[in-house]
Structures are given as structure tokens and as C-alpha cells.
Amino acid sequence: MSLFSRFMDGWRKYRKPGYYDEFDYHWTMAIDLDKCTGCQACMTACQAENNIPIVGEEELARGREIQWIRVERYWEGEYPNAKLSFIPIMCQHCDSAPCETVCPVSATYHNQDGLNTQIYNRCIGTRSCAVYCPYEVRYFNYYDHHWDSPLEQQLNPDVTVRGKGVMEKCTFCIQRIREAKDHAKDDGRRRVQDGEVQPACVQTCPSKALVFGDRKDSENEVSVAINDPRKYRVLDELNTDSSVFYLKKVDA
Amino acid sequence: MPNIDRRDFLKLVGAGGVSVGAGFMLREANKDATEYLIPHVVAPEDFSSGLATWYNSVCSMCPAGCGISVRTREGLAKKIEGNPAHPVNQGGLCSLGQAGLQVLYNPDRLTGPLKQTSARGSGSFEQITWDEGLDQLGSRLDLLRAARRGNRVAMLTQGVRGHLAQLFDNFMRQLGSQRLLHYDFNHPHTLYAANQRFFGQDRLPYYDLHNTRMLLSFGADYLTNWISPVHHSLGFGESRQGSSNERGRFIQIEPRMSASGAAADEWLAAKPGTEGILALALANHIVSEGNYAGADRADWAVALTDYTPAKAAEQTGIPQSTITRLADSFIDIQPSLAIGGGAAANHSNGVDTLMAVNVLNYLAGNIGQEGGLLLNPEPTSVVSQQQQASYSTLLEFAEAARQGEIDVLILNGSNPVFTLPQASEFREALASIPLVVSLSSFLDETTAMADLILPSHTYLESWGDDFPEPGMGFPVGAVSQPVVSPLYNTRATGDIILALARQMNVGTALPWENMEECIKDGWRQIYERGDAQTLAQGFDSFWTSVLRAGVWGETAAGDSEFTLDRSVISNIGVQAPEFSGSEEDFPFILHPYLSPNFYDGRGANLPWMQERPDPMTSVVYGSWVEMNPSTAKELDLIEGDLVDIQSLHGTVRAPVYLYPAIMPNVVAMPIGQGHQEFGRYAKDRGVNPIEILSPEIEPITGQLASSATRVNIVPTGRRSKLVKTSGTSRDLGREIVQFADVNGVELSSAGSNSIPITEVTA
Numbered sequence A: 001m002s003l004f005s006r007f008m009d010g011w012r013k014y015r016k017p018g019y020y021d022e023f024d025y026h027w028t029m030a031i032d033l034d035k036c037t038g039c040q041a042c043m044t045a046c047q048a049e050n051n052i053p054i055v056g057e058e059e060l061a062r063g064r065e066i067q068w069i070r071v072e073r074y075w076e077g078e079y080p081n082a083k084l085s086f087i088p089i090m091c092q093h094c095d096s097a098p099c100e101t102v103c104p105v106s107a108t109y110h111n112q113d114g115l116n117t118q119i120y121n122r123c124i125g126t127r128s129c130a131v132y133c134p135y136e137v138r139y140f141n142y143y144d145h146h147w148d149s150p151l152e153q154q155l156n157p158d159v160t161v162r163g164k165g166v167m168e169k170c171t172f173c174i175q176r177i178r179e180a181k182d183h184a185k186d187d188g189r190r191r192v193q194d195g196e197v198q199p200a201c202v203q204t205c206p207s208k209a210l211v212f213g214d215r216k217d218s219e220n221e222v223s224v225a226i227n228d229p230r231k232y233r234v235l236d237e238l239n240t241d242s243s244v245f246y247l248k249k250v251d252a
Numbered sequence B: 001m002p003n004i005d006r007r008d009f010l011k012l013v014g015a016g017g018v019s020v021g022a023g024f025m026l027r028e029a030n031k032d033a034t035e036y037l038i039p040h041v042v043a044p045e046d047f048s049s050g051l052a053t054w055y056n057s058v059c060s061m062c063p064a065g066c067g068i069s070v071r072t073r074e075g076l077a078k079k080i081e082g083n084p085a086h087p088v089n090q091g092g093l094c095s096l097g098q099a100g101l102q103v104l105y106n107p108d109r110l111t112g113p114l115k116q117t118s119a120r121g122s123g124s125f126e127q128i129t130w131d132e133g134l135d136q137l138g139s140r141l142d143l144l145r146a147a148r149r150g151n152r153v154a155m156l157t158q159g160v161r162g163h164l165a166q167l168f169d170n171f172m173r174q175l176g177s178q179r180l181l182h183y184d185f186n187h188p189h190t191l192y193a194a195n196q197r198f199f200g201q202d203r204l205p206y207y208d209l210h211n212t213r214m215l216l217s218f219g220a221d222y223l224t225n226w227i228s229p230v231h232h233s234l235g236f237g238e239s240r241q242g243s244s245n246e247r248g249r250f251i252q253i254e255p256r257m258s259a260s261g262a263a264a265d266e267w268l269a270a271k272p273g274t275e276g277i278l279a280l281a282l283a284n285h286i287v288s289e290g291n292y293a294g295a296d297r298a299d300w301a302v303a304l305t306d307y308t309p310a311k312a313a314e315q316t317g318i319p320q321s322t323i324t325r326l327a328d329s330f331i332d333i334q335p336s337l338a339i340g341g342g343a344a345a346n347h348s349n350g351v352d353t354l355m356a357v358n359v360l361n362y363l364a365g366n367i368g369q370e371g372g373l374l375l376n377p378e379p380t381s382v383v384s385q386q387q388q389a390s391y392s393t394l395l396e397f398a399e400a401a402r403q404g405e406i407d408v409l410i411l412n413g414s415n416p417v418f419t420l421p422q423a424s425e426f427r428e429a430l431a432s433i434p435l436v437v438s439l440s441s442f443l444d445e446t447t448a449m450a451d452l453i454l455p456s457h458t459y460l461e462s463w464g465d466d467f468p469e470p471g472m473g474f475p476v477g478a479v480s481q482p483v484v485s486p487l488y489n490t491r492a493t494g495d496i497i498l499a500l501a502r503q504m505n506v507g508t509a510l511p512w513e514n515m516e517e518c519i520k521d522g523w524r525q526i527y528e529r530g531d532a533q534t535l536a537q538g539f540d541s542f543w544t545s546v547l548r549a550g551v552w553g554e555t556a557a558g559d560s561e562f563t564l565d566r567s568v569i570s571n572i573g574v575q576a577p578e579f580s581g582s583e584e585d586f587p588f589i590l591h592p593y594l595s596p597n598f599y600d601g602r603g604a605n606l607p608w609m610q611e612r613p614d615p616m617t618s619v620v621y622g623s624w625v626e627m628n629p630s631t632a633k634e635l636d637l638i639e640g641d642l643v644d645i646q647s648l649h650g651t652v653r654a655p656v657y658l659y660p661a662i663m664p665n666v667v668a669m670p671i672g673q674g675h676q677e678f679g680r681y682a683k684d685r686g687v688n689p690i691e692i693l694s695p696e697i698e699p700i701t702g703q704l705a706s707s708a709t710r711v712n713i714v715p716t717g718r719r720s721k722l723v724k725t726s727g728t729s730r731d732l733g734r735e736i737v738q739f740a741d742v743n744g745v746e747l748s749s750a751g752s753n754s755i756p757i758t759e760v761t762a
């Protein structure tokens, strides 16, 4: 093999997300904006599941909130023709993730399931990833957060509490994915079945606007959703190849 | 008119197998194999380290009664999820329901019985024992009962259902008191009254949003706080993008855009209080166009003569062409459904407005129709619903207190000092009651005025049951069971009542040792009315399976037939609404609405909810007053300017928020903040607009006409920073949210990249 083709080979590999030839699973979220009502139950569910702290009014006023999923709102037009649309935004788990290439210590990397993951105890808090993330879904712990006792009794033992100086964001509820994989293994199954993993936000959504699953199974609900004519990805022009698909809101 | 039976109903809500005429169990929650969905008949210490245990129970954060599954680990509650088997919420939960864990683990919970040691409201309490507390209250009650002065005891509770409600009834009867008052600020008295008059039923019908193709909502914010928001959200999602090929159309009529207004295809603002006139104009057009063919057609034509679209256009401010278009599509798009609530139902003409909404359903043939409104059959074996006290009833009670007719007031979870206007002078009336006792879990505004506090467990530590209203076309029951051991020296409300009964020597009428026994006994009776198949399994296994599933449904025999009483037709009519305060002195109509995060204020002590941005404005931790950008411009106000909002009955001060979808002569304020007590997260934050409401009532029900207050806006010249999580509220050409037509074809983004008027700030 010539030097050049070796180089090209390496380059192609390097361009592949996480250097994987193939993911084991390809976890994907589909969000139907025609169903989302902006109720934010997803936000509270995520906060409860993932030990997300309260930062307090002062920190919020400085823009230091921590909300792995947030519901953005966009107004259009003026009275009496004003319209309001909601869009839930969490980490888009990009397969070409700008945040991954910039971390000096590889604290954020792509795993074998196509997830963009964050290794908390490797993170040194440069916040580069947050700067590079076009979706602004990375949140930084400016302090060690505190739970007024006995609120800490609610903390989920399957999820780490992040300390000061550490970056955090949506994990696609990786602890639930792990648990489902463990169950599959215990049952002697090779793979997790569709519907076995439901992230907290998906589970609670009152209007069932959120769908989650493995895109490698082309028949399941999430695969059907992401092939809908209404599908799009936010800031797709940046070629981030994200794993969160949206279904356009219908204007009728 | 095709009729729908319970079998179809079960299909509608996705419940499991059913045999008509018998009780049935809904399918079990589908949990992972290694997570044990076990009933709480074993000791709470019974857990395996590292394994989650799930308990099914009932959410008590609002009256909807969604089913929950609580995940526990090592005896601690970790997460609340919706019970997938419960027909009301089918796995979903709202934001407030998710936050129930912070009620349980709230740092400001009352940890044991307390006695006020100095003046009321001084906040000085000393700890006492349960024996002391129960003795102090019990001996007083016993004396009054023995002297046949039991009616000098009153109990004011938040709305409770199920066997606890029965226990309260029974207890008060033993005492010889008729003064049992259930009170919730948001109770839809006018809806009950309008349906009673129209359908002759005391129960609410089932509104089938799932299958409707056209929903016309007159003010009902069905996605946030109207009756059963999670169930309606589910129906909304299904109607929008569900199994039907035809996407449901949603139209919302309200003076200030709510979440349901934002979700709608069309949002219309009729002049406040004229929604009923609008509904009747639609009805007029339907009849005059010959789109109603019923035998009583002529009667309707007469009853509706005054409500021509032309005239209504003037009264409501909605163009005549819009009125006729809405009326035509309400007939053309089938099935259709009209609902009414929110501000439209909280005017002086509230009942008449909701009657008018029923007229639309009647004329369009939506009653008893899939995708319309389905009358619920009379429940045979579930516990009857409580009678809610109206605002007028509470005023009568306050007057009785002032007259010295009340010796003891027992409060349970109700916080009238916060949820009644200052004009009611309720706080002052409390001073005339010699002994005020609170069973609340928190030191709320009313509990702070109590002499004696006997704190209850939270719902996650208690036994209870619930029969949600409205039924799902069949009665549904759910048992709530403790998911963790009690954290503190508190007791279940039912246990406190039973202990008092024993003190009063009326134990024979309330023979249960504790609430668990009482509930179990009640369910034994439900079991005994079951069919042979149910009986064959034996009570113990029936009970275990109810606890395991967390929910139970009943198939009642017979359908609810409906024929309209002709006298109803001639009584149809909607008067112009009455407001308190003159238009000259008070140019704005105040539109108070329940905060999506705090409900009627009960969620304000939960830090998660304080930090949850308001869905429409993204404001956190505070209060604000919404006004139209053009109004603000006229008053020379920008976002964050502090203004006084003055009514005839008081003043509150809040920063301005420029809200793009509100009528120029209306200002809106969220209810929920402005607590003077209620723990560290709620206390001294924002303002409570209920305080300044005028005591106008809807005359038929005595409900507070909470949308009938006029206010003046007085700039103070001061500013305060509104803490918001969102930056610009406009897309500015980024195409974050994209739009398509019904066929999925992309629509060019309507977002412009110019900064609109609402964004111009200091």
C-alpha cells in the first residue's frame, strides 16, 4: 500500500465518528414538534433522573443554569397573529461532534453505541467543548452544588454527582441503556429489544412527542419517524450528523 | 346517533381485557424483568441492595389523579414515572407530577406536632407529642359532641376523593357537624353546574380529544390545568399525529395565549367574557344555515334569534366572517368537539357560557359520539365524589366564624389564606375561631395561623385511594400505597381522624385501626360486588393484584342515555359579563392564570419547579405582569419596569413582561408565587394576584368570578431584572424550528431576522 493510500485510509478512519467502523447500536431520538406542547415535563424528569442540581436565582441570572434538556420558545409575528413554537433541545449526540475533537484530554468521546459521552473524572474544565458545541447544550459546574438535606436522598445512585470544574450534558440516559444491556445479557439475549430503553424525558412526555430507539433496526418506531417527510435536523448545514431528528411542526 | 360502549372506550384509552358487568384489572405495567413490581404488602425494609423496587400509587399534585410508579432503591424514593396501565395518564406525567419527590424530601417539612406558644401568626411554636396534640383536640371535640354542639366544628380540606372523603363525611356526621368544606381554587364549579343543567348529570363527561378532528376550546387550557391535563395532552398528540390520516385541527379562543393557545392552529381573542355569546352566534349560524336537522330545530331558531353573527361580531370583536367560518367548519369537520373553561368560565356569566358550549356540541351531534363528548355511566361501586365548597360558601363560613358560631376549625391541606382574595377577609375571620388546627405537611400561610399543628404524611408515605373525575367512560379506581417509610414523626391524615374518633368514643362507627385497614375494607366491598370470576380468586389475591397494577376499572351495566330537556332550550342565553371597577379608573382587565409550574401555588415550595422556566416566558423564580407590546409602548414601559397593578381591592407590584399574544386592554399575571410562608424556596418571592381580586361571583354557583377584576397600571419609575433562561425569543432566520404543510412539504420559514418590538429593552 502506498504511503498516500495509507494516509487516505487513516484519514477516512479518522473522519469516522469515534474511529468505529460500525456502531453496536445507533441510539437515536425523534422529536415531533407537531406534538410537543412545551409543558417541560421532560426537563423535570431529566433533572430527577440525572441528579441535576439547582443553581439558584443568582447563578441563573448569570446564565449558569444546568438543564440537560431545555425547551426553547420562538415567537413569530405580532398581535393578533402572534404564534409561539416550542422545541426541546438536548445534546444532539453528533456523529461528527465538534466538541470531541477539541477536548485536550479526550474527556468527551464517541462510544461504540454512537453516543457522545463525557468522562467526568477526566474533564479538566477547559470548557472548550462548550465553546465548540453549536447547540449550546453543554453545562459547566461553576461550583460544587449542594442539596438541602434531605433532598439528597432522592439522588439516583446509578448516576454520578458532578463536582466543581466539570462539564456535563445529556447522556441519552446512558445508565438506562447499560441496565437494559445487562438485562439482555442476563436473559441470554444478544441485543436489547426495541422499547426496552426509554430515557426519562421520553418516558414522561404527556403527548408522546419523543421517540427513542436503535436506528440500526430499520423497522422500529424511531426509524419510521426519522424517515418521515417532515424530518429535519437542527443546524444540519454544519454537517454534525446529529442523532436527534425533529419532525417539522405543521402549519395548517 | 351511534353509541359507543365501554368496550370501545377501553380501546380508546388502550386498556386491557374486559368483561361487561364486572370489575376488571387493567394490564400490568410492563417493567423490566429484574425490576420487581411488587405490592407494598411486605415491609418497606424489604429490598435487595442494588435493585430497584417499583410501587404503583397515585399522584396528588393536582386533582387529575394520574397513576404513578415510584422507583425506590434501598428504601429511598428515586424517581416518579407515570403508570403505563393507568387509563388517565398511560405512562405520562406532567412536570409537577415529576416533582412530587421534592414534596417527600422537602427540607421544610413539618417533622412533628407543634403548638403555638404566643400570638397567632407569630411563628413561635413548641414541639409536643402526638398524645398531647390529639388529646387537646380530641377532648375539645368530645365536649362539643356531648353537648350537641358538634356543628361548631368545621373542617376545611383540599378536595379529597375516595375512602378518605368517606371517612371525613362519617367523622363529621358522628360529630354532628354539617360543616365539611372541600375547597380548591381551581375547582370548575361552573362546568359542573352547566353540565348538570344540560345533561342532568352531576358527573363530568369524557371529552374525547384523542379522536376529535376539530377542537374548539373556549378558554380551556386543557394542556395545562383544565381537568386532566396529561390525559388531554395524550389526546392532543394522538389527534395531531396519531393513527388517523386526518390531522386534528385545534382552535383556541382566549384573551391571552395559553399553552393550549400556542399548540392550536388558530388562536383568537374575543373580548373577555363574551366567549359564550360567540358560541351562541356559531350556534345561530349552524341553525340558520340549515345544518341542524333535529326535531327541536324551531325551538333553537327562536332561542338563538338574538345571537346573529353580525351582532356577535360587535359584542365579541371577532369578525363576522370568522364566526361563520368557524361555525361551518365545526359542522364540516367531523367529529368535532367544543370545550369551555379557564377565564371564559370564571366570569359572572360562566355557567351560561358553558351551557352555550354544550349547545354547540348538541347541534353538531357530538354528544355520545366518538371524538366528541361521551357521558359517563353512573358508577355503581366507587365512592361518590365530594361536594366542593364555592367561594360564597366560604364567605358564609367566614361570616359564621365572625358571629362566633365556630369553636374549632380543622384544616387539611387547604390554604385559603393564600387562595382567597383579601376582600374575603378570611384571615381576619380566623381570629374569631378559638381553636384552629392544621393537618398540613408544611407551614403554609394558613397553617402559620394555627394553634395546633398535627402534620400529615405526604402522599408518598400514605395509604389512600382515588376515583378520578371524569371517568374514562367507565369508573376507574386506584390505590395509593406508601412507597417509603415515613420520614418523620408525622401521621397519615386518615389515621389522625381515626385516632380522634377513638378519643371521642365514636370508634364503633369508624372501627378501623388505621387507614390501611379502612382502605382494604372498602376494597373488600368493591371485590364482593365483583362477578364470579373475580370472587373465585379470593380477596387476598384480588387485593394483591390491585396493588400490583395500581389501578382497577369497573364496567358498569347500561349506557348513559341522554335526551335534552326542552326547557333547557328556552333558557339558553348569555348576558354581557360584569366587571368590578369602572373602565375610566381601571382601564385593564386582569387575567389571572394558574402557573403551569405551581398549579394554585402548591408547587412553589419545590426547588425544581422554581428553577423550571415558565413555558411561555422562560422567567424563573419570580412574578411578572404580561402586557401587549403596543400597550407598553403607550405607557412608555419596557421589560423589567416595575409597575403597580391596582384594583378596587388592593395593589401588587411586579415587573412588566411584553407578551406578544395578549389583548391590548388585558394584563395577565400567573398565580402561584407570592407566598409569605411555605418554606425557604417559596417564601417572599414574587406576588400573589389572587390578593387583589374583586369578590365578584358567578351567581348560579357562587364561584369566584376570578376574571372579572379591572385594574389600573401605575408605573413606579423603578426597574427590576427579570431572570429568564432564554435569550432572544425570535428565531432570527436560524430556522431552529421548521414548518411543513400537512403533507410534510417544507414551508419557507416565516421567521424574519429583524429585531421585533418585543425585544427592545433598556
Ligand code: SF4
Pocket (backbone or CB within 6 Å): A035, A036, A037, A038, A039, A040, A041, A042, A043, A071, A088, A204, A205, A206, A207, A208, A209, A210
Ligand atoms: S414533555 Fe413532551 S410535550 Fe412536554 S415539553 Fe417535553 S417534549 Fe414537549
Ligand code: SF4
Pocket (backbone or CB within 6 Å): A045, A046, A047, A049, A050, A068, A069, A090, A169, A170, A171, A172, A173, A174, A199, A200, A201, A202
Ligand atoms: S435522554 Fe436522558 S439525559 Fe438526555 S435529555 Fe433525556 S432525560 Fe436527560
Ligand code: SF4
Pocket (backbone or CB within 6 Å): B059, B060, B061, B062, B063, B064, B065, B066, B089, B092, B093, B094, B095, B096, B097, B098, B228, B229, B230
Ligand atoms: S396532571 Fe400532573 S399534577 Fe395532576 S395528577 Fe397528573 S401528573 Fe399529577
